[in-house]
Every structure is written in structure tokens, then in C-alpha cells.
Amino acid sequence: MSWGIFTKTKPTIRLINTFFKEATRQDIDEILTIEQSVFATPWSRQKLLDSFSNPNAHVQLIIHNEKIAGYLITLNSIDFLDILTLAIAPQMQRQGLGKRLLDDLLQRLEPHNAHAILLEVRISNVSAIYFYQQYGFELIDTREKYYSNLEDAKILRLLI
Ligand SMILES: CC(C)(COP(=O)(O)OP(=O)(O)OC[C@H]1O[C@@H](n2cnc3c(N)ncnc32)[C@H](O)[C@@H]1OP(=O)(O)O)[C@@H](O)C(=O)NCCC(=O)NCCS
Numbered sequence: 001m002s003w004g005i006f007t008k009t010k011p012t013i014r015l016i017n018t019f020f021k022e023a024t025r026q027d028i029d030e031i032l033t034i035e036q037s038v039f040a041t042p043w044s045r046q047k048l049l050d051s052f053s054n055p056n057a058h059v060q061l062i063i064h065n066e067k068i069a070g071y072l073i074t075l076n077s078i079d080f081l082d083i084l085t086l087a088i089a090p091q092m093q094r095q096g097l098g099k100r101l102l103d104d105l106l107q108r109l110e111p112h113n114a115h116a117i118l119l120e121v122r123i124s125n126v127s128a129i130y131f132y133q134q135y136g137f138e139l140i141d142t143r144e145k146y147y148s149n150l151e152d153a154k155i156l157r158l159l160i
Helices: 025-038 045-053 097-108 126-135
Strands: 018-022 057-064 067-076 080-088 116-122 138-143 153-159
Touching (some): 126 153
Parallel strands (some): 080 116
Antiparallel strands (some): 138 153
16 A cells, blocks of 8 residues: 555654753863764864854754764854854764754844854765755855865855
């Protein structure tokens, strides 16, 4: 028997015991473990520490079963917000957590302070580019040789 339009192509995994919280310096080791497991050129401990010292930066965590499952680091500019980095632990990816971190960011934003969210992403990071585009980000520019290995960056923007 066919279920027609009710057929699901992918099971929905319900993530109970999941919540958001702002990170503190005590979370750095767990953040670094994820950072080093998902990026070929991860942020250093010092670069992470700099985010904690910057009053315009915010490090938001998504916690699942009392462990950090992912994080989103943003920087407030005059009328837009920059996503500096976003990562979900490898074993937790593709379960909607990245999307939930972006949903949470939009809820926390004060629209009169930010009109857009911007980010740079490596041109080779096709899954992340697809993820952001699925969310509604549009490709607005390319910065040639932006990264230290001379890889280009794609600039993505979400108008809010
Ligand atoms: C990119 C990243 C943050 C996405 O988080 P995630 O929790 O895995 O993504 P979600 O489950 O919320 O995905 C939402 C949608 O994005 C798309 N998507 C996400 N990952 C994808 C992938 N690897 N391939 C294709 N589509 C993908 C899908 O449309 C997905 O919806 P679906 O699962 O119902 O099809 C995560 O994969 C990650 O941490 N990657 C490594 C670090 C990185 O590249 N960060 C971005 C650079 S700033």
C-alpha cells in the first residue's frame, strides 16, 4: 500500500533533552574538541578565548544530554551580524541541530539592530553552503584567495 504524499523519505529524530545556553570559558575544552573534529584548520584556543573577551561576540551552545553538541559564534557589527563559525559534533550532524541554532539566533536578534546575517564559507565546503542555502541564505559575493591556503570564500547573506 502506498502512503502517497504522506510517505517520509527520512525519519525524524526527536531530540529531547536539548537546550541552548551561552558558553563560558569553562566550555572551551569541549568546544575545541568539536572544532578540531570538524575543521581541517580549526580555531586555536587563543582565538576562541578572544571571542569570550570581545563584548560584541557571542558563543551560543546547543546542549544534548548534558553534552555540548554544537556551537555558534557570532559578532555584532553596526547593522548586521556576522556568523564567525558554526559547528555540530560529527555524530550529531544531520539531525536538525544546526538549523535549530540558526532558529535560536533569529529569535535572539533584535531586528532594529541587525538587518542581515553575513558569513564567509570555504568554496570547498559544499555541504555547509547547501545547508545555509536551504535555510534561506543567498550567495552575494566571492572573495578570492581569502583563506591562508589561498582558497576562495563565498559570502552568504540572510536578510532579516
Ligand atoms: C554545516 C553544519 C553546521 C550543519 O548542521 P547539521 O546539524 O548537520 O544540519 P541540519 O541537520 O540542521 O540540516 C538542515 C538541512 O541542511 C541541509 N544539510 C545539512 N547538512 C547537509 C549535508 N552534509 N549534505 C547535504 N545537505 C545538508 C539539509 O537540507 C538539511 O535538512 P534535511 O536533513 O532535512 O535534509 C554541520 O554539518 C557542521 O558542523 N559541519 C562542519 C562544520 C562546518 O562546515 N560549519 C560551517 C562553516 S561556518
